[in-house]
Amino acid sequence: MNGTRILILGGGVGGLTVVNELRQQLPRYHRITLVEQNENHAFAPSFLWLMTGDRRPEQITVPLRRLVREGVDVVQAEVTSIDVARQGVGTTQGDLSYDYLVIALGAELAPEQIPGLAGSFYSFYTFEETKKLRDALGKFRQGKIALVVSTLPYKCPGAPHEAAMLLATFFRKRGLHDRVTVHLYTPEAHPMPVAGPQLGEAVNQMLASKGVAFHPLHKLTSVDSQARTLSFDGKESASYDMLIAIPPHRSPRVAREATLTNESGWIPVDRSTLKTRHENVYAIGDIVAISLPGRWKPDVPMMLPKAGVFAHEHGRIVARRIVDEMNGVVSKAEFCGPGYCMLEAGEGLAGFAFGDFFAEPTPRVELRNIGRAWHIGKVLFEQWWLSPFGLKKSLLKTALMSGGKVMKIPVKI
Ligand SMILES: Cc1cc2nc3c(=O)[nH]c(=O)nc-3n(C[C@H](O)[C@H](O)[C@H](O)COP(=O)(O)OP(=O)(O)OC[C@H]3O[C@@H](n4cnc5c(N)ncnc54)[C@H](O)[C@@H]3O)c2cc1C
Structure with a gap:
């Protein structure tokens, strides 16, 4: 046949x-x-x-x-x-x-689209680059971290906000929160704009509670890695000690x-x-x-x-x-446009955004209060996705039956 x-x-x-x-x-x-x-x-x-x-x-x-x-x-x-x-x-x-x-x-990532960006930034957008960033963060003890969304669109609208909150938590745990500041720059008007201004405001508050300085409407035009300066379209330039960028996508x-x-x-x-x-x-x-x-x-x-x-x-x-x-x-x-996302907030907590992206007249997305359950949900999904094929179903079933409580999952706080 x-x-x-x-x-x-x-x-x-x-x-x-x-x-x-x-x-x-x-x-x-x-x-x-x-x-x-x-x-x-x-x-x-x-x-x-x-x-x-x-x-x-x-x-x-x-x-x-x-x-x-x-x-x-x-x-x-x-x-x-x-x-x-x-x-x-x-x-x-x-x-x-x-x-x-x-x-x-x-x-595909295309850092060369922004003058000065290629070769001058750390990133958590590829596996290899993330390992370099982890090593650099371990040595970083003082100064300003600029986390920059360089252009739109980019993968995972929640990722820069999650990263900023995790970075703030990372330095607080090391007792360095008075010495290290985290600044998030983005061309967007508010976080996760496709989900609407109300959800954006809720994420803004999550960022503020972690001490992250959020800079909306900042469209990166160039990087001067010698002077450690970022230039933005129509905005004042900004200095940095460490640059973490989400490079342009194509x-x-x-x-x-x-x-x-x-x-x-x-x-x-x-x-x-x-x-x-x-x-x-x-x-x-x-x-x-x-x-x-x-x-x-x-x-x-x-x-x-x-x-x-x-x-x-x-x-x-x-x-x-x-x-x-x-x-x-x-x-x-x-x-039909359904979507959801567990938004990591640090300290073993996460928010949960979900909704209908095809809803008229605009996508309808809600954010649930942050809690430990959403973080555990994200961990469970990771474990399920990475488990070998034959194991997946049984692992998921156990996880669902246990409500994520009794499984030995490497949940880090
Ligand atoms: C830091 C980070 C956090 C994220 N967090 C979330 C999250 O919490 N929730 C969520 O929903 N999404 C998240 N995402 C986004 C998610 O990973 C992507 O949206 C998803 O992987 C897209 O799936 P895809 O199959 O379209 O592309 P990919 O998963 O990127 O797969 C594309 C594949 O094509 C291969 N490929 C490309 N070109 C070639 C070629 N020429 N020849 C052969 N192979 C090729 C690549 O090697 C790759 O394996 C995150 C992304 C990042 C970077």
Whole structure:
């Protein structure tokens, strides 16, 4: 029997979800191939705990193979070209063709887009960079830390605020809170703007309670690493002793070269089905552009944030749709815009934001009071995500039954 060839590019949150869901739902004679450049998978939300020394590197990485169901072909290679007209993909391990293609290549970091930034900052946005930052923080005993969101969009709208609060806690625990100040600069008008001003104000208060100085509407234009000075569009420049930056994001080169992206720089998709404009080609996760109801400014639509929670849900929807289509069924699986986030506040506490990002006239997102349960929820999710495939279900079940209370989880306070 001739099977269908399904090719998934990128073995991050979205890609892993698609391959595992497909493998579970499809008979073995259909071929599922995953192309991923990295041998190991690192869980990005835990980079914040790696930064503060609450995780060791080996606790948040796992060989990719262990997260993939049996019966998926894993090709460790870089994707070098995508040709949707020929239904082919070039990789450093040879060419592949497909009947269905799912593009889940995430976002690429591009510090060179801001003059002076490249080579002059620490970051918690990659595994390797976070280890360097952790080492530098261990030696930092006095001065001003500038944590800068350089451009929009960036992955995980909560991450800079979580990082700022964790840094403030980190120095307080070391008795250095009188000597080290944490400043957060961002081009946004308030924290997590897609969630609305009320939620932004609540996060503002969380930052203030930790002593973090928040500087909204600061669009970084250049960095002078000799003088340790940041310049902003229309604002006074600021000095720093340590610069931690979230560098500019863009779609990976291979997607841009294949002219799959639009003027936003990301791949446009149908917001419900995740289909691109090309036959049998889907795109999911950070690489997509999905506009939301509501506008930043009259001429700028709001976009769905780049977050693992969406990549995960996209992956589930796309797998279901492909299976339905292969079975000749009209698929009812649609992405409806649900999202949530546990916002780490330090000291073993977190807030919980959740809502409907497709709500009219603007996304409707609520923030629950900070508490220990949300932090434990985040830890449980981390443990579940990183556990080998066979263990996942039983681990999750135990966790849910125990309410997170009796499990021996490395919860750090
Ligand atoms: C510090 C930090 C904290 C975060 N916290 C949260 C959180 O609490 N909650 C949340 O929802 N989200 C969080 N995120 C965001 C989340 O990690 C991403 O949104 C999510 O990983 C996106 O999934 P994806 O599949 O689209 O991309 P990714 O998970 O980035 O996967 C893309 C994959 O494609 C591979 N790839 C790229 N180019 C190529 C190529 N040419 N050839 C082969 N392989 C390639 C990459 O190696 C990568 O493995 C956080 C991110 C960071 C950095």
